[in-house]
Amino acid sequence: MSSTVEKAAGGVGNYFDERVRLASASKALIRKVFPEHWSFLLGEIALWSFVVLLITGTWLTFFFKPSMTEVIYDGSYQPLQGVRMSEAYASTLDISFDIRGGMIMRQIHHWAALIFVAAICIHLLRIFFTGAFRKPRELNWIIGNVLLTLALLEGFAGYSLPDDLLSGTGLRIAEGVLLSIPLVGTYASFFLFGGEFPGEAMVPRLFTIHILLIPALIVALVTVHLLLVFAQKHTQWPGPGKTEKNVIGYPFLPVYIAKTGGFFFIVFGVCALLGGLAQVNPIWLYGPYNPAQVSAGSQPDWYIGFLEGALRAMPNWEITAWGHTLSLNVLIPALIVPGIFFTLLALYPFVEQWVTGDKREHHLLQRPRNVPVRTGLGAAGITFFGILWLNGGNDIIAHQFHMSLNSITWFTRVFIFVGPVAAYLITKRICLGLARRDRDKVLHGRETGIIRRMPSGEYLEVHEPAPAEERFALTAHEVQRPHELGPAVDENGIPNPNGRKEKVRATLSRWYFGDRVEKPTAEEYEAITSGHDHH
């Protein structure tokens, strides 16, 4: 039996090898090593939910009508019968109520989109906090950041398509944001919407953007993203036997391919269960879009919430001068702040590299505690995003917890500055504390909880020495020192032309590495363990 299979597989392999050099092409790939860790699965969730989106999205295009032509609804959803609406909305109702399997596809698609963006974000945080963006992976970090932006746009374009009251309100806000752009905003809005809002062009245009333009870009960039992971080999956590020069794990064939392939089915399966059990985006409850109506408690999908929160928190600054209006109340929260935030995020590897002066390749991951400043900055970023996101639901919070909406908004206005700083300081302290704990663990071992009474009457807790594997893993990282500032003038009395730059760099470097926990040396270890074995 198995020999027949092998023979057949060999035959197929031979056929292709003689035509496309299959063996040579797959030689490097087939036993490629992939290290294992749960955190390496986060990117796979993003990848596989994207595949789920492609599959369910293709299905939906067979039935969705991207048109804003008005029709009278006569489908099987009773409450809206006889109501005037766009074909886009009517066909979404048909998908939901009259086409068998339509509802499950719509809901899987929407759930997968929510999971897609969430997985990208958590994957990004994993890369950030473990230093996996360091050389040679900076380019892949940039690609990942572009993918995140594309995913946000793609999600927004997608949930705007049904032309229901909620999504239309979202588009109205987007139009208001476009209008706030100086000089070209009004034109941009008229060109995008094909005239005045809402017009009849937006849904068909968004459709092309949503099903062709952005997905094509995402597919292309994901391909490069993965090729780079293959070419550069995956990073790994430090541990026994693991170095910067090797990669230890399981081979692509069969283990990795089985696990990741199986994982695709699990991601798809979870999306399907959610689609069957948990209602998402019930557009039939919102009604067709009408610019005169709105429902209280309107909320965008989660990943747009931070923009919503920023818009809500911003004070009402507007400048009118020389016949022009500059809407800082819209421009700053909707475009400038997110623009700066995402730019800083994308450029972070280069900033860190410049500060640390570290141009070496890195393949061993860092534990967040061993890089306290970076971890603190990450926590600050999460806090910043999180506060804005929460403020995006300030009306819901006020309603649920019987709080004053105005106080929540004021809290946000203050905390958006205080919160990230506090998060940075607290996180940095926690990191240093944890690093000290690691140091203690190496030098003094584990507290056993056993108290021993010494002949002298003294009580001592028995410590169990850490095993060699743990001692190594806890000391495998590098503790970097701040940059030393060179002499301001050289021996000939000529000032260093890069003096000011060097100074900035030295200051930043001191900030980065000034507070640090030295790792134990072998001498310290020997001194402690040989001196007295009980402590």
Add this chain to the structure above:
Amino acid sequence: MSTYDTNGGRHGHDGSDGSHGHAVEVSQTPTGRHAVRLTDDPLADPGRPPHEPRRTDVSARARQRAERQVAAMFGLSTLAAIGFVVAFVAIDKDAFVSLPLFGEIGAQNLAFGLCLGLSLLLIGTGVIHWSRKLMTSPEIVEQRHSMRSPDPDREYVAAAVKEGSGESIVGRRPFLIGGSLVGALGAATVAPLITLRDLGPLPEDKLRHTAWAEQHQIVFEHSNLPIRAADVPIGAMITAKPKDVEDLNELAKAVILILRLEPDQVQNARQLELGYEGIFAFSKICTHVGCPIGLYERETHHLLCPCHQSTFDVLDGAKVIFGPAARSLPQLRITVDDAGYLVAEGDFDQPVGPSFWERG
């Protein structure tokens, strides 16, 4: 074991990256285990632990049981997939079931979700179980190489680029051909973009005018019926529009809120002047980013936009008292016609809705 050791020859010394001050020699023994010869460093790399065989590696019974488990998962998955088809054919698409926690949900959708979810999850868990229990796979050590190309390759390519570009591409006058080509490519790319001009009409003064005109009747937004001034109760908020305006573009600008207040409570002279006997008409479109203003607090006389919570005081010319909106809601001058129905006395005296650069 040796069948997996494809890189055997290449990782003889992979522990000595110098992160510790002491030399550690790691080498691979024929069993695939790293043998570490410790010098005197107590913090040195102890090497990979030996490969521990799994139960399925040593016990034929465990192995057979795992095989049965995997096959059972695949079998159940097939059953769930068949269940999906059954649900498509047999369940009425309009039938509902009531579930605790989940409430009323469509029966067919629920069956689809459960069957599809189960069939996929069982394939996934089956394959992963298979890989964990049965696929023979000790860890493999692969060597990394710097991403930088080896020097001879770099030199070869550098020379080739120099030779190739020097002779054929750039020539002796590099800017003549090169520069003109860049220019041509740029022009050829940019020129067709002019066609995007016709994506939409120019804004002109479209944002400055609405459908309102003198004597245009004010009607209920939902029914298109006229509003008699005498019938508007104190404390009411009515969403209204110009009579017979159905076009969404026009509606998006022209929709108004009709409010009736005690005239002596209103502190704003201009507001009183534009209103009619305590009835006032404000643009419903928020001056922030254009959401319709949906909430009216009768007690405080505040209008609240549900999108970003801009709050307007209707006792004082709909001025902004909280939130991100910068400007008061434009007010429409109204009166009544001969029959006592509300009509506009003209268009708004300023653009409604969000600000824009040319607004001034």
